Structures are given as C-alpha cells and as structure tokens.
Amino acid sequence: MATSLPAPGTSLRPHLLRPDSTNCPGCAMSLGLQWLDEALGEATPTLVIPACCAAVTPGAFPASAYGVPAIETTFASSAAVATGIARVRQQNGETDPTICWAGDGGTYDIGMATLSAAAERNEDILYICYDNEIYGNTGGQRSGATPRGARTSTTPRGKVESKKDIMAIMAAHRVPYAATLSLAHRDDFLRKIRLALGMHGFRFLLMLSPCPAGWKTDPAESVELVRLAVACGLFPVYEVFDGETYRINARPDGAPLDDYLRRQGRFRTVAPALDDLRAQVERDWKRLDELARVFPAPQTAG
Ligand SMILES: Cc1ncc(C[n+]2csc(CCOP(=O)(O)OP(=O)(O)O)c2C)c(N)n1
Structure with a gap:
C-alpha cells in the first residue's frame, strides 16, 4: 500500500549527513547518504547501523554528523533492532521510516540470520546495504561480497570464491521490493528510494559503494567506477517485486x-580472474534476462 511523501527538497529537518563526518575522501557511502537524505524529503528516519564504517561516520560522542536519530547495533543484530523500532512506531501510529544502513559484512555474512528473519516476517523496514565488497572498517578483509580475484588483506593472492548473489537470496524471501542502486544513475536511484519509502513491509536495496582505501582507487573516480561496473555488466541495475517479477x-x-578492473589496485596482478569474471557476467546476465523475459514486472509496478 502506498503512502504519500512530501515533495523532494522541502525538508526543514537537519540534513541526514552533516559536515565533519569521518568518511574517507571519495567514499561512495557519503554520496549514498546524501541521496537518501534528498529522497526522504520531510520524513525523519531512524537509522539502524551495525558495526561498519557508517557506525564511525558520525564522529566522536557527543557530536554527531548524523542529523537524524541513529542507533548503532552489534554486527549481527541490525535487522532485529530495526524490527523492534518499527513495531513500536507502528503501535504509536508513527509513519517515519526505520532504515537499516549496513555494510556488506553486516549484510551478506554476519547479519544474515537477523536479516533473513526480518525479511521472512516481512517487517516494515527499509534495509539498505552499501556494498564496498570488504570489511572496510577493520582493514579491508574479504567478505562474502568480495568479487572473485580481488586482493584484500586476507586474500593477498586474490579471492578464490565468487561474490554471493544477495539479490537472489532476498528475492527468495519474496520481499515486496528488492532493487540495486547505482550512484551513476541518479534519477533511477532517487526513484527507487522514493518507491521503497512509499511501500510497507520489508524492502531491500543494494548499493555498490566504491571504497578508495580498500579498492586502491583514485577517490575522484568512485562514481565513474560505478558507471563502469554497470556498463560492463558486473553490477546489474534492476528491481524484483514480491520475489516474482523483474525489471531491468x-x-x-x-x-x-x-x-x-585495471583502474583498481585490488585487481592488479590477478589477471587470471578476468576470464572467470567475464564468464560470470555472461552467466548472470543470461539468467537475469531470462527472468525479466519470463516474469516481467507489470507496467503498474512501482
Ligand atoms: C562480532 C563482531 N566481530 C567483529 C567486529 C569488528 N568489526 C567492526 S566493523 C567490521 C567490519 C564491517 O564490515 P562491513 O559490514 O562490510 O562494513 P564496512 O566496514 O565495510 O563499512 C568488523 C569486522 C565486531 N564489531 N563484532
């Protein structure tokens, strides 16, 4: 069921991300937070953040770069904590959104149990994973989201395993809405957040989030890297409705x-992974194209 949202740019509340955050230059998560802020309009979310870079973003207490309420949780529990908050809000008749803002480690790996449980119960939560494909905050260890071939502090010769398909996992929960977000596709990005905010139930958004420190990239190139990831097919931009219908x-x-790959130090000297990644892109797109052809989202969806 849709709820009405205020017009964009009309908010009188403080910005979601204020100056003096501790984020690194070129951290794509900063831009993601700013666009989330813009999409929210007047609404004041409660952010629920597990252990990750975003938990450090606000700086040292009692100051905070977050201009909205933010609760920091243990690594594994953000979706469970958000569940409690969302339920109390519902009982109080409040309509402001409860938003999990979590890294890939807290999503693909250690938070998976509570994430899966909240999705299965269809809790009224918007869950956004900023995926920098490593455990960035603790020195760039590999996660389930790290792509095959990438060098990390725990895979110095390149990761052997492939990136987990978290979108397929979330779609398998048949949540009302799951979509990927590209920082190189601003209109599509804002549209999806507004669409998700207007829905009820569990909504999952996955944002590719270049991390210059971990990826060994030029901080000025973060958005360009997302553009290239989409352009070469490695990061498909699509939506899944109710786990059943697809839109590319x-x-x-x-x-x-x-x-x-060659713009990223993490892929330097791991040339053998190139063919594997190319084959994976081909396989993934074949599957996604087929799903979108056989199970297209109706025009009226979203
Ligand atoms: C149970 C537990 N294990 C390990 C840690 C240490 N730790 C804090 S943040 C973090 C990395 C988080 O990675 P991710 O979720 O990908 O977010 P990012 O740091 O990349 O933003 C780790 C390992 C912890 N806080 N709790």
Whole structure:
C-alpha cells in the first residue's frame, strides 16, 4: 500500500549527513547518504547501523554528523533492532521510516540470520546495504561480497570464491521490493528510494559503494567506477517485486570489463580472474534476462 511523501527538497529537518563526518575522501557511502537524505524529503528516519564504517561516520560522542536519530547495533543484530523500532512506531501510529544502513559484512555474512528473519516476517523496514565488497572498517578483509580475484588483506593472492548473489537470496524471501542502486544513475536511484519509502513491509536495496582505501582507487573516480561496473555488466541495475517479477533498469553497453578492473589496485596482478569474471557476467546476465523475459514486472509496478 502506498503512502504519500512530501515533495523532494522541502525538508526543514537537519540534513541526514552533516559536515565533519569521518568518511574517507571519495567514499561512495557519503554520496549514498546524501541521496537518501534528498529522497526522504520531510520524513525523519531512524537509522539502524551495525558495526561498519557508517557506525564511525558520525564522529566522536557527543557530536554527531548524523542529523537524524541513529542507533548503532552489534554486527549481527541490525535487522532485529530495526524490527523492534518499527513495531513500536507502528503501535504509536508513527509513519517515519526505520532504515537499516549496513555494510556488506553486516549484510551478506554476519547479519544474515537477523536479516533473513526480518525479511521472512516481512517487517516494515527499509534495509539498505552499501556494498564496498570488504570489511572496510577493520582493514579491508574479504567478505562474502568480495568479487572473485580481488586482493584484500586476507586474500593477498586474490579471492578464490565468487561474490554471493544477495539479490537472489532476498528475492527468495519474496520481499515486496528488492532493487540495486547505482550512484551513476541518479534519477533511477532517487526513484527507487522514493518507491521503497512509499511501500510497507520489508524492502531491500543494494548499493555498490566504491571504497578508495580498500579498492586502491583514485577517490575522484568512485562514481565513474560505478558507471563502469554497470556498463560492463558486473553490477546489474534492476528491481524484483514480491520475489516474482523483474525489471531491468540499465543494460551493459559493451564496455570492457578490463577497463573497470585495471583502474583498481585490488585487481592488479590477478589477471587470471578476468576470464572467470567475464564468464560470470555472461552467466548472470543470461539468467537475469531470462527472468525479466519470463516474469516481467507489470507496467503498474512501482
Ligand atoms: C562480532 C563482531 N566481530 C567483529 C567486529 C569488528 N568489526 C567492526 S566493523 C567490521 C567490519 C564491517 O564490515 P562491513 O559490514 O562490510 O562494513 P564496512 O566496514 O565495510 O563499512 C568488523 C569486522 C565486531 N564489531 N563484532
């Protein structure tokens, strides 16, 4: 069921992300928070943040770079804590959203049990994973989201396993809405957040979030890297409704995968992974295209 949202840019509340955050230059998570802020309009969310870089973002107590209520949870419990908050809000007749803002470690790996449980119960939570494909806050260890071939502090010769398909996992929970967010596709990004905010039940958004420190990239290139990840097909931009119907929002344009990889120190010297990644892109797109063809989202969805 849709609820009405205020017009964008009309908010009188403090910005969600204020100056003096501790985020690194070029941290894509900063831009994600700013766009989330813009999409929220007048609404004041409660952010629920597990252990991750975003838990450090606000700086030292009693100051905070977050201009909205933010609760920091243990690594594994953000979706459970958000459940409690969302339920109390519902009982109090409050309509402001409860938003989990979590890294990939807290989503793909250690928070998976509470995430799965909240999704299965269809709790009224918007869960956004900023996926920097490592445990960034503690020195860049590999996570379940790290792509095959990437060097991390715990995979110095390149990760052997492939990235987990978290979107497929969330779709399998048949949540009302799951979508990927590209920081190189601003209109699509804002539309999806507003769409998710207007829905009830469990909504899951996955944002690719370049991390210059961990990826060994130029901080100025973070948005360009997302553009390339989409253009070469490695990061598909799409939506899944009720775990059943699919809509592709941006297609690869034939950009070479090498162009994306060679700009990143984490992929340097791991050339053997290139063919595997290329084959994976092909496989993933074949599957996604088939799903979108056989189970297309109706025009009226979203
Ligand atoms: C149970 C537990 N294990 C380990 C840690 C240490 N720790 C804090 S943040 C973090 C990394 C989080 O990685 P991710 O969720 O990907 O977010 P990012 O740091 O990349 O933003 C780790 C390992 C912890 N706080 N709790």
